[in-house]
Amino acid sequence: MQQTRITRNIWLGIENLLLHKLRSFLTMLGVVFGVGSVVAMLSVGEGASKEALEQIRKLGSNNIIVSSTKPVEDEMASTQHSHMSIFGLTYDDYARMMHSYGGIRQTAPVKLMRKDSRLRERAMELRVVGTTPQWFDLVPRDVLAGRVLVPSDQKGLSPVAVLTEFGARKILATENTIGQTITIGGDSFEVVGIVKSEESGQAGNIQIPDQEVDVYIPIEVARQYFGDIFSKRSSGGFEREKVELHQVILQVEDPKRAEATAAAIESMLGRFHKKKDYAISVPLALLKQAEATKRRFNIVLGSIAGISLLVGGIGIMNIMLASVTERTREIGIRRAIGAKRGQIISQFLIETVVLSTMGGLIGLGLGALIPLLITHFSGMATVLTLNGILLPLFISMGIGILFGLYPAMHAARVDPIVALRHE
């Protein structure tokens, strides 16, 4: 019974609003755009931060990534011919990192180079990653066929190669290719496995460790076959670099210790390197940073949303006050018949809440459409969460109550004697 009474009151409110369709629609507009922009902004923001968090997660939250970087001075010197720049992490650095710090679970040294590769008639340039079996623990990817590197490959200096899904598809390698021979930089390797590849990309300011066109070979093999000196074709001729290790990935036992361990490694490297030819990144720190950014972003969005909804609410209040004045006589009649003040308040409050909630619903539709269009045209990821829907909806109802209360109380204060004479 109580339920039906409320429904009936809501219907009466809707009927009344439908009497002035244009006015009701215009009144709603503020809330429509307020809620619409909130929903759209939240979903774009959520999408962007989810993308960033996803990238960082790919780096591994327990990992510390130490990379070799070419120092600035060498960058300038390398324009001269026959210059060879020597920089980056050394095998000694790697040994020190491996043995000097507690709490490190695993490490993987990485040598990177680009080599032309050929599988039967198909040839393309692959990124050769010389590393140890630990790589596959630190950068876990699904194995699609065959196997990954194993310790015996290291010891036996076996010329084996693990392809990535994307690279494999490019050179037409399939499951049947396992056991066949691939030529990398002129040397023959046996294809032993294919792993799933992740889209390469940036996470914060660091590169995801793996790329789409990787081929993994044992680091000892890489060192023996290809050495430490690399030539690159550049505008001024050939550029030569001597780099022992391009990257070292460390995994700590306890993610809480990641930043402290990274700092210790940094100060150790500082003692052995005259120039700063290395960079250390801690995905966990990036993660925290990304979360802090997201929080800040949300506060900014929240404030903008708050202001637009406030403006919408004031618009509603304004029209409702005008409506109360216009309907003074009606209020007087209802009061004379026996309506209590509370019933007049609820009548006007229901109208305002219905108005603002309808505005909220329309705004929600609009706000859900915009991210779809953004995703469709720009490819940016957008995420519409349940919170992103419910929050603006509840806020729009709240606005109806908040900004409807004053006009409703204004209506209830109308003196029936005066109102009945009101023309």
Add this chain to the structure above:
Amino acid sequence: MIDHATEPSSQDIVRLESAHKIYQMGMEEVHALAGVSVSFKKGSFWAIMGPSGSGKSTMMNILGCLDRLTSGRYYLDGKDVSQLDDDSLSEFRLRYLGFIFQSFNLIPQLTVQRNIELPLYYLGWDAVESARRAKELAEEVGLGDRLSHRPTELSGGQMQRVAIARALANDPQLIFADEPTGNLDTATGEQILELLDKLNEEGKTIIMVTHEADIADHAQNKLHMKDGLIDRIESNGHATDENH
């Protein structure tokens, strides 16, 4: 000052005891009611008359529970309502009273049916019952075929009939009619008055405010007011000049 209220009786629907209503107009106090004592019997038909400023509107507002006395007592059907709060007065209006106004006071955006249903809505009736009662009442005042019309589509006489149907919806004991024929031509006005007569015959107490003597003649009792006091009361044509 002479007391027009006889000894309290259960036959009284309305009873005022030294009723005062004082308005503050700037620095001046206006005694709209300056100590009125009177009682109306159940089932009677009263006309309240008097020039403007005589206090007849105030009298109507007080009796109609739309306003409260500054001092004195007002008993409605034996219950002292002089000190009730706003909500309780609303409750009394809802259950005991019906109002008919000079300007009809229908709600323009509501249909005839919805207008008649209004008191039932506040009484908490369900939609089906209300609709049935509204149809019944509309038929009673001869507007059974106009239920879905809006007030603006009706003539003055029809609007006043709707107002009467609305005033009857809660089956009130007491009906107030404030210049009910003021906006109507003589013939239509006469029909409305006949309707009031009929209601009175059916047992409703009617209190009508008017300044036209021939309209007041429909009432059994005429109460003439002057300067916030009862000037005289005429019962069935017999004037009793009480103030002098």
